[in-house]
Amino acid sequence: MRTVHVDTGAPYDIFIERGLIPRCGELIRPLTSAQKAVIITDTNVAPHYQWSVHNSLAAHGFNVKTHIFKAGEESKHLGTIAEIYKTLADFRVTRRDIIVALGGGVCGDMAGFAAATYLRGISFVQIPTSLLAQVDSSVGGKTGVDLPQGKNLVGAFHQPAAVLIDPDALATLPDRFIADGMGEVIKYGCIKDAAFFEQLESRDAMENIEDVIETCVSIKRDVVSRDEKESGERMLLNFGHTLGHAIEKLNGFSGMTHGMAVAAGMVMIARAGEKNELTEPGTADRIAALCKKYDLPASDSHGFDELAEAAAGDKKTAGDGINLVLLRKIGDSFTLFMPLAELEEYIATDTRPDEETENTEHTENTGNTDEQSDI
Numbered sequence: 001m002r003t004v005h006v007d008t009g010a011p012y013d014i015f016i017e018r019g020l021i022p023r024c025g026e027l028i029r030p031l032t033s034a035q036k037a038v039i040i041t042d043t044n045v046a047p048h049y050q051w052s053v054h055n056s057l058a059a060h061g062f063n064v065k066t067h068i069f070k071a072g073e074e075s076k077h078l079g080t081i082a083e084i085y086k087t088l089a090d091f092r093v094t095r096r097d098i099i100v101a102l103g104g105g106v107c108g109d110m111a112g113f114a115a116a117t118y119l120r121g122i123s124f125v126q127i128p129t130s131l132l133a134q135v136d137s138s139v140g141g142k143t144g145v146d147l148p149q150g151k152n153l154v155g156a157f158h159q160p161a162a163v164l165i166d167p168d169a170l171a172t173l174p175d176r177f178i179a180d181g182m183g184e185v186i187k188y189g190c191i192k193d194a195a196f197f198e199q200l201e202s203r204d205a206m207e208n209i210e211d212v213i214e215t216c217v218s219i220k221r222d223v224v225s226r227d228e229k230e231s232g233e234r235m236l237l238n239f240g241h242t243l244g245h246a247i248e249k250l251n252g253f254s255g256m257t258h259g260m261a262v263a264a265g266m267v268m269i270a271r272a273g274e275k276n277e278l279t280e281p282g283t284a285d286r287i288a289a290l291c292k293k294y295d296l297p298a299s300d301s302h303g304f305d306e307l308a309e310a311a312a313g314d315k316k317t318a319g320d321g322i323n324l325v326l327l328r329k330i331g332d333s334f335t336l337f338m339p340l341a342e343l344e345e346y347i348a349t350d351t352r353p354d355e356e357t358e359n360t361e362h363t364e365n366t367g368n369t370d371e372q373s374d375i
């Protein structure tokens, strides 16, 4: 079994192996003295794995209850958390008991937030079933929910007791959810690992998906261990996300998945980096080609004025500015503080986001002023 040890304030292991889901009880039992385990899952995942997890936990001495919520980002709000609290309280869950988050990123974020706050914090285990959750969101201890005003505006840092990654779960995922996860996979190559990026270019990631998952979680582990609360290096994980979040917002959180929006955001910010002579020329085209290989978009149809305005509402804004993550080249990333007033001009390239190749109308606008870029 591949094991990635995460040495945070509360150290834990990430286990990666095919067929782990039906064996989860065996791996969770040594980690806890809990009598009760509450599985939190959604309506998409429950039909596939609910009983497999339930039976394995029950076989290892847990009294098991399952809470199922309606699948989708629309469920990621405090109302769903209140329903989870009700299940936990009715089942008389105590501080020594455990929550098992079984599902994708939304499930992990919400089950983790419930675990972080119920009785001021109980233990939880992540069993991520989407590629996005396996390579990214299940690692790092971020939990939370959305508010009508924006994504992930309420939350807590709460480390899991373990993360159990079963690549077999990806077989039941529709292709677009594989693409969604590939956005974050490509991000890891961009920010930290040029050789990994080249491997994604030359091979099919799904052929050696266990290696891909292990590489991604190891990079995230290294970054998060050095910076648990996102003050410095952890910001690099936001590469593509400032514009990505703006794209998700402008598409009403439904037109584009997170991974799709991040893919377009990575290409755009790399183009901006090239325009501003901080990024090696050709980098954006390489990222765009890799995104296309994995069925991800390399652009978005909104204007730079709209993108800049939406990005200014992102929670990662610091006062009057925003920390942009840029690349020197593939595998080498850094942050740059950008005053909000300068963001639109900084990201505006003469390749309009929606007309990658055939736009000729605005080619003379390379020295965009604020007035010109409102065209």
Ligand code: MG
Residues within 6 Å of the ligand: 136, 184, 241, 258, 262
């Ligand atoms: Mg992300």
